[in-house]
Amino acid sequence: xxxxxxxxxxxxxxxxxxxxxxxxxxxxxxxxxxxxxxxxxxxxxxxxxxxxxxxxxxxxxxxxxxxxxxxxxxxxxxxxxxxxxxxxxxxxxxxxxxxxxxxxxxxxxxxxxxxxxxxxxxxxxxxxxxxxxxxxxxxxxxxxxxxxxxxxxxxxxxxxxxxxxxxxxxxxxxxxxxxxxxxxxxxxxxxxxxxxxxxxxxxxxxxxxxxxxxxxxxxxxxxxxxxxxxxxxxxxxxxxxxxxxxxxxx
Ligand code: SAM
Numbered sequence: 001x002x003x004x005x006x007x008x009x010x011x012x013x014x015x016x017x018x019x020x021x022x023x024x025x026x027x028x029x030x031x032x033x034x035x036x037x038x039x040x041x042x043x044x045x046x047x048x049x050x051x052x053x054x055x056x057x058x059x060x061x062x063x064x065x066x067x068x069x070x071x072x073x074x075x076x077x078x079x080x081x082x083x084x085x086x087x088x089x090x091x092x093x094x095x096x097x098x099x100x101x102x103x104x105x106x107x108x109x110x111x112x113x114x115x116x117x118x119x120x121x122x123x124x125x126x127x128x129x130x131x132x133x134x135x136x137x138x139x140x141x142x143x144x145x146x147x148x149x150x151x152x153x154x155x156x157x158x159x160x161x162x163x164x165x166x167x168x169x170x171x172x173x174x175x176x177x178x179x180x181x182x183x184x185x186x187x188x189x190x191x192x193x194x195x196x197x198x199x200x201x202x203x204x205x206x207x208x209x210x211x212x213x214x215x216x217x218x219x220x221x222x223x224x225x226x227x228x229x230x231x232x233x234x235x236x237x238x239x240x241x242x243x244x245x246x247x248x249x250x
Contacts (some may be wrong), residue, residue, distance in 0.1 A: 002071045004099045005078040006092065006110030008085040011217075012190035014045060016112045022046050024109050029075040032067065034082050034091060042080075055079065060091050064098040071104045078109075085113040089133045089159055115157050118185035118219035121206055123197050125153045125227055132158040139171055146175040154224040165214055172222070173200040179230075181223040187216040 005024050010016040015250060025031055025048045032055040033039035055063045067077055081090040096106050119126045132149065135158050136142045149156055160168050172182070178201035186194040194213060196203060207213045 001105070002074050002104040003107060004067070004071065004096070005076070005107050005109050006079050006086050006096070007078050007109040008113065009042060009080050009083060009118065011084045011112040011114050011188055012193075014042075016189060017046060018043075018109065018111045018249070020152075021109050021111055022048065025050060025078055025080070027076070028078040030067075030070060030077045032077060032079045037151060038082055039080060045229055050078075054114070055091060055095065056248045057091050060094045064095045067095060068098055068102045068104075071102065081111075083113065083114075088115070091157065114159070114185075114188055114217070114219050117188050118183070118221060119155070119157065119196075121195050122155070122183040122185070122221045124181075124183055124221050124223055126155060128154040129193070129221075130154060130156040132156060134159045134161070135168060137164060139167060141169060143171050143175060146172055149222070150175055151225050153226040155221055155227070156224065157221045159221055160218045162215055162218070165218055166204065169200055169204050169207075169220070172220075173204065176200065181227075183221040185219040185221070186213065188219070190216070192216060 005028065007021050007024055008018070009021065025043065025046070028050060030053055031039070031043070031048075032053045034054065034056045036052045043050060043052075045088040046111060053063070056069075070077060075224070079086050079092050079095065081092070084090070086092040087096065099106055115131055119129060130152060132145065135145050169182075173180075178196050179199050181197065182200055183195065183197040184203050186192070190194075192212065192215075196206065198206075
């Protein structure tokens with residue numbers, strides 16, 4: 001029966017393309033992607049010859065109706081995005097909803113996803129986390145989002161573009177303070193991959209000292225309020241112990 005596959009593609013390193021992704025993309029009748037020129041290169045690399053159709057934020061509504069019609073005519077479809085997992089800060093949500101409503105199955109073909117890759121090496125607690133997607137481009141709106149997340153207990157994560165990375169971290173510093181711990185993951189799986197867990201202040205310093213650190217693609221992970229508080233408590237406890245051990249009158 002015809003169905004829709006949601007297929008993850010690499011976020012940099014082409015070796016992260018899964019065997020199943022290659023198999024499914026080779027077998028479907030139509031591959032929907034954000035940018036046909038970009039995806040053509042990826043597919044050529046794996047010798048996948050499929051008919052490419054564009055589906056992006058601006059044509060998703062019209063295209064979804066068309067895709068349902070293709071499914072009804074017995075064709076099978078795959079959706080990929082420019083990188084990583086479709087629907088994660090990428091188009092496809094409207095399409096998946098339409099396809100399910102029309103009674104067709106939607107199957108995931110999992111693979112790379114920048115937030116998950118970043119969290120897995122962050123060293124921040126990951127048993128619970130919140131994903132904010134892209135934060136607003138305008139500083140005042142961004143600060144408002146950060147303010148609303150300021151007291152969130154668990155690790156929270158956002159995507160940022162290279163044009164705004166420093167301004168964004170400066171806003172974060174204003175809201176959380178220079179000492180707050182973050183982890184920044186840049187260019188994951190690529191040649192200039194950088195993963196650094198440090199205070200916001202030190203990450204900003206690193207970017208000032210090395211302009212290359214402001215280039216590429218980023219995931220920012222922010223330590224949650226509970227974790228930050230328990231670190232403060234630990235510090236106070238250690239200090240108290242030190243004072244007692246040294247017999248310093250409290
Ligand atoms: N669907 C993608 C995924 O599964 O991660 C995300 C698409 S979103 C339009 C693009 C953003 O994801 C970038 O601006 C960056 O924040 C993040 N990103 C994608 N690839 C990355 C990489 N290799 N290293 C770090 N961040 C990456």
